[in-house]
């Protein structure tokens with residue numbers, strides 16, 4: 475007989491994907507303290523798509539980088555998928571990122587001297603996937619993102635929009651619990667912005683949890699929750715009542731649904 479699962483043993487359904495408790499970041503510049511994040515409390519549930527907005531310098535990037543361990547916190551707690559993360563060493567964070575976190579940045583950050591295929595496979599290999607599984611996952615993601623024909627290209631041979639799609643494939647290579655995005659469309663023209671937003675919307679519909687920094691209200695409208703930062707504090711946090719979804723791109727036909735768990 476199968477034992478019923480007690481609530482404490484249930485898989486992470488009730489556990490937030492990421493949680494910050496009184497998170498503080500104070501940079502020191504020339505001996506002077508620069509408070510960037512001042513006591514943020516945040517809880518992101520599985521499947522949520524959270525947009526983070528606010529004026530320049532309000533602490534958006536610092537907050538999201540801390541949530542992924544790319545910046546150290548001054549004080550406070552960070553929990554990722556139920557695991558205490560703020561006390562991890564750099565290598566502990568690196569392991570956690572490989573297992574659970576994908577990143578997409580404004581400036582793609584692809585490895586210039588590696589092919590598109592290798593850029594996407596690398597995180598899966600580092601995360602412990604077998605070479606065969608990493609290759610299959612890469613073929614699958616590049617196919618879904620319309621980039622199969624570019625697998626052997628180097629990043630410099632791609633357009634900005636293509637590079638960002640590769641960056642998204644790389645971020646999803648490990649089927650991360652959490653996708654962190656910092657201005658993922660900030661460097662793209664409107665058409666490539668639409669493409670990347672469509673992809674983000676699709677992975678979200680497949681259940682991907684996303685936290686995304688953006689300056690653009692149209693981009694934020696894709697999310698279902700908007701956090702507004704002001705001077706390093708959460709000034710507003712709420713559901714987006716009637717998100718204005720981006721219109722499908724007539725040049726690209728109906729959007730394809732990406733199976734994240736493929």
Ligand SMILES: Nc1ncnc2c1ncn2[C@@H]1O[C@H](COP(=O)(O)OP(=O)(O)OP(=O)(O)O)[C@@H](O)[C@H]1O
Nearest residue numbers: 501503508509510529530531532533534535536537
């Ligand atoms: N490495 C750093 N050293 C010192 N101060 C920093 C550093 N990074 C950011 N800051 C400061 O921390 C504050 C928050 O910066 P942050 O980049 O997080 O803001 P942001 O909201 O993402 O801004 P933007 O929208 O312009 O990207 C700013 O005052 C900034 O000058």
